[in-house]
Amino acid sequence: MKLHTISLLVNNHPGVLHRVAGLFGRRGFNIESITVGQSEELGLSRMTIETSGDNKTLDQVKKQLNKLIDVVTVVDLSANTMVARELVLIKVRVLPHTRPEIFSIINIFRAFIIDVSLENLIVQATGDRIKIAKMIELLVPYGILEISRTGVTAMACFD
Structure with a gap:
C-alpha cells in the first residue's frame, strides 16, 4: 500500500x-x-x-x-514533487552521564532543546517522516517520556 x-x-x-x-x-x-x-x-x-x-x-x-x-x-x-514536514516534541530522560550523547544526537538532527530540567529535556525537531523516526529511534535507549507529533503538512513544489 x-x-x-x-x-x-x-x-x-x-x-x-x-x-x-x-x-x-x-x-x-x-x-x-x-x-x-x-x-x-x-x-x-x-x-x-x-x-x-x-x-x-x-x-x-x-x-x-x-x-x-x-x-x-x-x-x-x-x-508530483512536494515538500513535506512534520513537527515533533520529545521529552527525554537525561542523566548526567548521558547528557553529552543526547546533545550530540540533537545536534546531528538539527533539533532544538526548548525546555530543560535536571532530569529531562524537551526537544523540538522538524523534518520528513524518516528523519523524525530515526531521531526517535536513537533517543529510545535514553528513555523517552512523551512524544507529541503534528502530522505531516505539505506543499507542491514549483514546476
Whole structure:
C-alpha cells in the first residue's frame, strides 16, 4: 500500500473536519496523519491528509471528498514533487552521564532543546517522516517520556 498526501482547501466552518474525517471512516479509509490550519485565503482552511491505499482507492477518496459541500479543492500532492514536514516534541530522560550523547544526537538532527530540567529535556525537531523516526529511534535507549507529533503538512513544489 502506498502512502498518499492529499491537500484540501475547505470552508472554515464548524463541523467541516468532522465531515471529512467521517467520510474516511464510513468508507473504510484510514487517515495516517491530518493537519489543519488557516490558508492564504480568508475564510478557508487547508487540510493535509495522509492516507494509504492503491491508486483506485485514492481516486475513490478524491471523488468522495469533492462531493462534500465545504470542500473547495482536492489536490493529490504525492502525484508530483512536494515538500513535506512534520513537527515533533520529545521529552527525554537525561542523566548526567548521558547528557553529552543526547546533545550530540540533537545536534546531528538539527533539533532544538526548548525546555530543560535536571532530569529531562524537551526537544523540538522538524523534518520528513524518516528523519523524525530515526531521531526517535536513537533517543529510545535514553528513555523517552512523551512524544507529541503534528502530522505531516505539505506543499507542491514549483514546476
